[in-house]
Amino acid sequence: MATPSDVTSTPLPNPVAAEPPPESAGPPRIVPRRHLGRWIAAAIALLVLAMVVNSVVRNDAFQWEVVGQYFTTAAVLDGLLLTLWLTAAVMVLAFLLGTGIAVLRLSSNPVLRSLSWGYVWIFRSTPLLVQLLFWFNIGALYPTLGLGIPFGPEFVSVRTVNLLGPTLTALIGLTLHETAYAAEVVRGGILSVDAGQTEAAQALGLGRWRTLRRIVVPQAMRSIVPTAGNMLIGTLKGTSIVSVLAVHDLLFSVQLIYNRTYQVIPLLLVATVWYIAVTSVLSVGQFHVERYYGRGAARALAPSPVARLRPWLTVARARTRRASGGGDR
Numbered sequence: 001m002a003t004p005s006d007v008t009s010t011p012l013p014n015p016v017a018a019e020p021p022p023e024s025a026g027p028p029r030i031v032p033r034r035h036l037g038r039w040i041a042a043a044i045a046l047l048v049l050a051m052v053v054n055s056v057v058r059n060d061a062f063q064w065e066v067v068g069q070y071f072t073t074a075a076v077l078d079g080l081l082l083t084l085w086l087t088a089a090v091m092v093l094a095f096l097l098g099t100g101i102a103v104l105r106l107s108s109n110p111v112l113r114s115l116s117w118g119y120v121w122i123f124r125s126t127p128l129l130v131q132l133l134f135w136f137n138i139g140a141l142y143p144t145l146g147l148g149i150p151f152g153p154e155f156v157s158v159r160t161v162n163l164l165g166p167t168l169t170a171l172i173g174l175t176l177h178e179t180a181y182a183a184e185v186v187r188g189g190i191l192s193v194d195a196g197q198t199e200a201a202q203a204l205g206l207g208r209w210r211t212l213r214r215i216v217v218p219q220a221m222r223s224i225v226p227t228a229g230n231m232l233i234g235t236l237k238g239t240s241i242v243s244v245l246a247v248h249d250l251l252f253s254v255q256l257i258y259n260r261t262y263q264v265i266p267l268l269l270v271a272t273v274w275y276i277a278v279t280s281v282l283s284v285g286q287f288h289v290e291r292y293y294g295r296g297a298a299r300a301l302a303p304s305p306v307a308r309l310r311p312w313l314t315v316a317r318a319r320t321r322r323a324s325g326g327g328d329r
Helices: 036-057 064-070 074-105 110-125 128-136 166-191 195-203 208-245 250-261 264-293 305-328
Strands: 144-148 154-159
Touching (some): 064 264, 074 110, 074 264, 166 208, 250 264
16 A cells, blocks of 8 residues: 555646746737627617618608798797796696605505595596597586585686687696606606605604605606606607697698698608607717716616717727828828
């Protein structure tokens, strides 16, 4: 039997160790992975986009000169202002009422919780056009509205036809419809805040309303703002449905023009371009509001579009300088 002393201690070759590279070789060159399929897909997408743009720009049926002629006319701008006013008023009123309904849905009172749930259920289950037509014909159900003692004499009464015009009817219908969605948006944002935040506020002696206003709502805005931005854009486009009530919004204004000139396509393009322009501005505002309320939630905020373009511009500028320097030689 061999003892440990009989074993010759020969060093084993180390497979990991390698000969040092020569000094003249330098650091190894890293070759990035080539994504051939990704470049082919991008080329196909750009080709399809170029074909679509070419078909739109060079198609005489669009009548772009007519679009430019009516784009800034007084009738179109008046309709645009009414659309913007209606959108802003509806969103402000909807979130004021929706916040109250969301708080009621989170209440411990079963009556208030049931009533608020019933409101959301009814107005989310009914199409918007049906609601607008219902409010437009409210005079058939209630010819007069009065103020007085229940089951007693009325002190003041007014005819519904004289009280509710088309614009006010559209404002009421849109506000009540969007309030149901705003309530769910606010409720979801409140529920997204960790319950430990509320418990910590209660441990510090803060009241319920102060906790909601100073602790819960600022943190809930991170979840509320993206959905509220989508609601704002949807409401802006949804105001076009009030044209069925003869409200002089943007769409109804261009309809009046093409009913007289029979230039349907270019006038619809006028409304489309205005909707795209306003929606783009609102999207930029939504991005910056999300960045504001996203502070502290992540290590780094999402870069702005200008910040994303800056590296590409720097590389393009360096390549241009290099090409101009090589040409001078």
